[in-house]
Amino acid sequence: MRRLLSLTVVACVAVAGGCGAEGESTPVACLEGPAFYEEQHSGGMPISECLTENQGGGDLAEVGTAMLSAATNLNGEARERPGGAANTQLGYLLGAAQRGADETEGIHDELVRRLAAAARYSPDNRPLPPAFRRAYRLGFDAGFERG
Numbered sequence: 365m366r367r368l369l370s371l372t373v374v375a376c377v378a379v380a381g382g383c384g385a386e387g388e389s390t391p392v393a394c395l396e397g398p399a400f401y402e403e404q405h406s407g408g409m410p411i412s413e414c415l416t417e418n419q420g421g422g423d424l425a426e427v428g429t430a431m432l433s434a435a436t437n438l439n440g441e442a443r444e445r446p447g448g449a450a451n452t453q454l455g456y457l458l459g460a461a462q463r464g465a466d467e468t469e470g471i472h473d474e475l476v477r478r479l480a481a482a483a484r485y486s487p488d489n490r491p492l493p494p495a496f497r498r499a500y501r502l503g504f505d506a507g508f509e510r511g
Contacts, residue, residue, distance in 0.1 A: 388425040390416055394430075401434035404453050404503075411511045412458060415464030415472045428475045431461060435482040443486065447495030457504025458483050460511025462504075 393400055394414035401411060414427050435457060441450035462487055465472035483500070486492050492500075 390414060390419060390427060391453055394427050396430075398430045401431050401440060401457055402453065404456050410463075411460035411507065412464030412467075415461065415468055415475075417468050417471075417478065419468070419471065424471070424475070428478070429439065429455055431457065431475065435479050436485075439483055439485050442500070443492070445494055446493040447499045450499075451499030452503035452506075454483050455500035455505075456507035456511055457503075458500075459504035459507025459509070461507075463508045464510055470502040479489050 391409060391413055393409055394411075414431075416423075419427075435454060438450045438454040442448065442454050444450075455501065458476075458479055461472070461476055465476045484492065
Protein backbone atom coordinates (compact mmCIF):
# COMPACT_ATOMS: atom_id res chain seq x y z
CA MET A 365 0.00 0.00 0.00
CA ARG A 366 2.79 2.38 0.92
CA ARG A 367 4.59 1.66 -2.38
CA LEU A 368 1.39 2.30 -4.37
CA LEU A 369 0.90 5.61 -2.55
CA SER A 370 4.51 6.60 -3.28
CA LEU A 371 4.14 5.76 -6.96
CA THR A 372 0.89 7.74 -7.12
CA VAL A 373 2.53 10.80 -5.54
CA VAL A 374 5.50 10.57 -7.93
CA ALA A 375 3.16 10.29 -10.92
CA CYS A 376 1.10 13.26 -9.76
CA VAL A 377 4.21 15.42 -9.27
CA ALA A 378 5.53 14.43 -12.69
CA VAL A 379 2.23 15.31 -14.35
CA ALA A 380 1.82 18.58 -12.43
CA GLY A 381 5.39 19.58 -13.22
CA GLY A 382 4.71 19.25 -16.91
CA CYS A 383 1.44 21.14 -16.92
CA GLY A 384 2.00 24.73 -17.94
CA ALA A 385 5.75 24.37 -17.81
CA GLU A 386 6.04 24.84 -21.54
CA GLY A 387 4.95 27.95 -23.38
CA GLU A 388 5.55 31.57 -22.72
CA SER A 389 5.28 33.34 -19.42
CA THR A 390 3.16 36.46 -19.03
CA PRO A 391 5.18 39.63 -19.77
CA VAL A 392 5.67 41.81 -16.69
CA ALA A 393 4.02 44.86 -18.30
CA CYS A 394 0.78 42.88 -18.60
CA LEU A 395 0.63 42.49 -14.83
CA GLU A 396 0.88 46.21 -14.05
CA GLY A 397 -2.86 46.89 -13.91
CA PRO A 398 -5.62 48.49 -15.97
CA ALA A 399 -3.66 51.57 -17.08
CA PHE A 400 -1.55 49.40 -19.40
CA TYR A 401 -4.71 48.26 -21.21
CA GLU A 402 -6.47 51.64 -21.24
CA GLU A 403 -3.85 53.21 -23.49
CA GLN A 404 -3.63 52.54 -27.18
CA HIS A 405 -0.28 50.88 -27.70
CA SER A 406 1.11 52.05 -30.99
CA GLY A 407 4.77 51.20 -30.81
CA GLY A 408 4.61 49.53 -27.40
CA MET A 409 4.26 45.88 -26.54
CA PRO A 410 1.16 44.41 -28.20
CA ILE A 411 -1.70 43.65 -25.81
CA SER A 412 -2.21 40.31 -27.57
CA GLU A 413 1.09 39.12 -26.08
CA CYS A 414 -0.50 39.29 -22.63
CA LEU A 415 -2.60 36.22 -23.47
CA THR A 416 -0.03 33.48 -23.57
CA GLU A 417 -0.36 29.81 -24.34
CA ASN A 418 -0.41 27.69 -21.17
CA GLN A 419 -0.83 30.84 -19.04
CA GLY A 420 -0.93 30.06 -15.34
CA GLY A 421 -4.18 30.58 -13.47
CA GLY A 422 -2.80 33.38 -11.29
CA ASP A 423 -1.48 35.34 -14.25
CA LEU A 424 -4.67 34.75 -16.20
CA ALA A 425 -6.73 36.06 -13.28
CA GLU A 426 -4.51 39.12 -12.88
CA VAL A 427 -4.47 39.93 -16.59
CA GLY A 428 -8.21 39.28 -16.89
CA THR A 429 -9.06 41.49 -13.93
CA ALA A 430 -6.95 44.35 -15.31
CA MET A 431 -8.42 44.00 -18.82
CA LEU A 432 -11.99 43.90 -17.49
CA SER A 433 -11.38 46.95 -15.33
CA ALA A 434 -9.92 48.81 -18.32
CA ALA A 435 -12.85 47.79 -20.55
CA THR A 436 -15.35 48.94 -17.92
CA ASN A 437 -13.59 52.30 -17.50
CA LEU A 438 -13.30 52.85 -21.25
CA ASN A 439 -16.95 51.88 -21.78
CA GLY A 440 -18.06 54.55 -19.30
CA GLU A 441 -15.92 57.20 -20.99
CA ALA A 442 -17.06 56.06 -24.45
CA ARG A 443 -20.75 56.29 -23.54
CA GLU A 444 -20.20 59.85 -22.27
CA ARG A 445 -18.55 60.89 -25.57
CA PRO A 446 -19.68 58.54 -28.36
CA GLY A 447 -17.23 58.50 -31.24
CA GLY A 448 -14.34 59.78 -29.13
CA ALA A 449 -10.93 58.34 -28.30
CA ALA A 450 -12.27 56.05 -25.56
CA ASN A 451 -14.41 54.22 -28.15
CA THR A 452 -11.37 53.57 -30.31
CA GLN A 453 -9.27 52.50 -27.31
CA LEU A 454 -12.02 50.16 -26.16
CA GLY A 455 -12.25 48.58 -29.60
CA TYR A 456 -8.46 48.30 -29.77
CA LEU A 457 -8.37 46.47 -26.43
CA LEU A 458 -11.01 43.99 -27.59
CA GLY A 459 -9.41 43.46 -30.98
CA ALA A 460 -6.01 42.84 -29.42
CA ALA A 461 -7.50 40.46 -26.84
CA GLN A 462 -9.28 38.55 -29.61
CA ARG A 463 -6.03 38.34 -31.58
CA GLY A 464 -4.19 36.94 -28.57
CA ALA A 465 -6.99 34.52 -27.67
CA ASP A 466 -7.09 33.14 -31.21
CA GLU A 467 -3.62 31.69 -30.62
CA THR A 468 -4.24 29.99 -27.26
CA GLU A 469 -6.56 27.09 -28.05
CA GLY A 470 -9.55 28.37 -26.12
CA ILE A 471 -8.13 29.11 -22.66
CA HIS A 472 -8.97 32.81 -23.04
CA ASP A 473 -12.41 32.45 -24.64
CA GLU A 474 -14.28 33.21 -21.41
CA LEU A 475 -12.16 36.31 -20.83
CA VAL A 476 -12.91 37.59 -24.34
CA ARG A 477 -16.62 36.91 -23.82
CA ARG A 478 -16.57 38.95 -20.58
CA LEU A 479 -14.59 41.74 -22.21
CA ALA A 480 -17.13 41.93 -25.04
CA ALA A 481 -19.97 42.16 -22.51
CA ALA A 482 -18.18 44.97 -20.63
CA ALA A 483 -17.44 46.79 -23.90
CA ARG A 484 -21.07 46.66 -25.06
CA TYR A 485 -22.60 47.51 -21.70
CA SER A 486 -25.39 50.04 -21.88
CA PRO A 487 -27.69 51.02 -19.01
CA ASP A 488 -31.16 49.57 -19.48
CA ASN A 489 -29.84 47.69 -22.54
CA ARG A 490 -30.26 50.75 -24.74
CA PRO A 491 -28.60 50.46 -28.15
CA LEU A 492 -25.20 52.12 -28.31
CA PRO A 493 -25.11 55.14 -30.65
CA PRO A 494 -23.79 54.69 -34.20
CA ALA A 495 -20.80 56.97 -33.46
CA PHE A 496 -19.84 54.67 -30.57
CA ARG A 497 -20.06 51.58 -32.78
CA ARG A 498 -18.13 53.13 -35.69
CA ALA A 499 -15.19 54.30 -33.56
CA TYR A 500 -15.21 51.01 -31.64
CA ARG A 501 -15.03 49.05 -34.91
CA LEU A 502 -12.08 51.12 -36.16
CA GLY A 503 -10.26 50.43 -32.89
CA PHE A 504 -11.17 46.73 -32.96
CA ASP A 505 -9.82 46.29 -36.48
CA ALA A 506 -6.57 48.08 -35.56
CA GLY A 507 -6.18 46.03 -32.37
CA PHE A 508 -6.84 42.78 -34.16
CA GLU A 509 -4.37 43.66 -36.89
CA ARG A 510 -1.45 44.83 -34.77
CA GLY A 511 -2.47 44.84 -31.10
